Amino acid sequence: MLTDAQLGQFQDEGYVVLSDVIPEAIISDILQELGEIAVSLVEREKERKPTLDAMAGRDPFARLIGLSGQTGKIYSQYFDMSFPTGVAVADDVPINTGPSLFAFLTHTALLDCVERIIGPEISSNPVQHVRLKLPEGTLPENVTNSLVGTVPWHQDNGVTTADADEANILTVWAPLTPATIESGCLEVIPRSHRQDLLRHCSCPEGYAIPKRVISSLGGSPATPLEMQPGSVLFMHKRTIHSSFPNQTADQLRISLDLRYNPIGQATGRSLFPDFVARSRRDPELELRDPARWSELWQTARRRLQAGVDPSDFFRWGANDEMCA
Ligand SMILES: O=C(O)CCC(=O)C(=O)O
Incomplete structure (x- = not known):
C-alpha cells in the first residue's frame, strides 16, 4: 500500500518505486513458466536443426540467449502477453497468457497500490509486455526490437491512441530479475509529467522523443532506477523515460510492464482486451479466471483478423520535419 508520502512523490515527481510489493512465489512462478517456454523453443529448434547446440544442463535463460546467438532469431513473441500492434495477427502468432502472469496482474497488494493512485474501479489495460532484454553483445545484428533491446525516450501517453488522452492510465513496471544500470534498468526524468504530450x-x-528535444528540456536530470525483483515502479503516463542497454555478458533482464485505468475509460488500444481487475462497487464484474483472460486474447485475434486500420494503433503519422 502507498503511504501519503509515496503518493505525494508520485504526484510531484511523476513516479514512485515501492519495494517488496510482489511476493517471491509470484515471481518464481512466472520465471518457471518463462523458463519452460525457453526450453521448449530450444528443443523445437534443435529438432529442426540437429547441428544446433541445445546447451543441455544449462539454465533455461542461458539456453535462450545461446539459441538467439546461434539462429540469429528473436523469440520475444513467445513470451509476450500482447500481440504485435497494427497487424492482422495470424493463427500461428504465439502469445503468453499463462496463469502466473494473470496472478501478477491481479495481485491484491499490487491492486491496493494502484487503487491509491487511480481509485477503486480498476481496469487492466491491454498495453502490457513481458520483456526479456538480451545482453547487448548477444543481440543478433541489426535487431531493434524494443522487447529485447533498449527503449528510447518516450512518454507512455505517446504510444496509445489519442482517444485515451483524457484517460487516467497508470504505468506499472516490475523487474523479475535485478534491474541495474548494467543490466538495462529504466531511467526517468523527474517532474517531466508536468509537460504536455511531446511529439514522438x-x-x-518504436516511438521516440528526439534526443535534441530531450536535451532542450532543462529541468531535473534523468534518474536511473535500479530495482530488485518484488519492487514496483508506478509512473504517470506523461513521465519521460527510457531504458539502458543490457551490458551484462550473459544475464537476461526480465520485466513486466503493465497499465491500469479506471473502468470505462479508453485504453488507447481498443482492439486489444481489457478486463475488470478490481471493482469495489461491483465485485462480481472482476475477472478471476486466467483461462477467461486467455480467451479474451484469442477473441481479439479473430477481431484483428477481420481487419486492422493503422489508426487503431498508431497516433503519429509519417515523420514530419521535426523527426527528420
Ligand atoms: O522495460 C523497458 O526496458 C522499457 C519499458 C518501458 O519503457 C515502458 O514500459 O514504457
Whole structure:
C-alpha cells in the first residue's frame, strides 16, 4: 500500500518505486513458466536443426540467449502477453497468457497500490509486455526490437491512441530479475509529467522523443532506477523515460510492464482486451479466471483478423520535419 508520502512523490515527481510489493512465489512462478517456454523453443529448434547446440544442463535463460546467438532469431513473441500492434495477427502468432502472469496482474497488494493512485474501479489495460532484454553483445545484428533491446525516450501517453488522452492510465513496471544500470534498468526524468504530450517520432525501436528535444528540456536530470525483483515502479503516463542497454555478458533482464485505468475509460488500444481487475462497487464484474483472460486474447485475434486500420494503433503519422 502507498503511504501519503509515496503518493505525494508520485504526484510531484511523476513516479514512485515501492519495494517488496510482489511476493517471491509470484515471481518464481512466472520465471518457471518463462523458463519452460525457453526450453521448449530450444528443443523445437534443435529438432529442426540437429547441428544446433541445445546447451543441455544449462539454465533455461542461458539456453535462450545461446539459441538467439546461434539462429540469429528473436523469440520475444513467445513470451509476450500482447500481440504485435497494427497487424492482422495470424493463427500461428504465439502469445503468453499463462496463469502466473494473470496472478501478477491481479495481485491484491499490487491492486491496493494502484487503487491509491487511480481509485477503486480498476481496469487492466491491454498495453502490457513481458520483456526479456538480451545482453547487448548477444543481440543478433541489426535487431531493434524494443522487447529485447533498449527503449528510447518516450512518454507512455505517446504510444496509445489519442482517444485515451483524457484517460487516467497508470504505468506499472516490475523487474523479475535485478534491474541495474548494467543490466538495462529504466531511467526517468523527474517532474517531466508536468509537460504536455511531446511529439514522438517513428524510429526502428518504436516511438521516440528526439534526443535534441530531450536535451532542450532543462529541468531535473534523468534518474536511473535500479530495482530488485518484488519492487514496483508506478509512473504517470506523461513521465519521460527510457531504458539502458543490457551490458551484462550473459544475464537476461526480465520485466513486466503493465497499465491500469479506471473502468470505462479508453485504453488507447481498443482492439486489444481489457478486463475488470478490481471493482469495489461491483465485485462480481472482476475477472478471476486466467483461462477467461486467455480467451479474451484469442477473441481479439479473430477481431484483428477481420481487419486492422493503422489508426487503431498508431497516433503519429509519417515523420514530419521535426523527426527528420
Ligand atoms: O522495460 C523497458 O526496458 C522499457 C519499458 C518501458 O519503457 C515502458 O514500459 O514504457
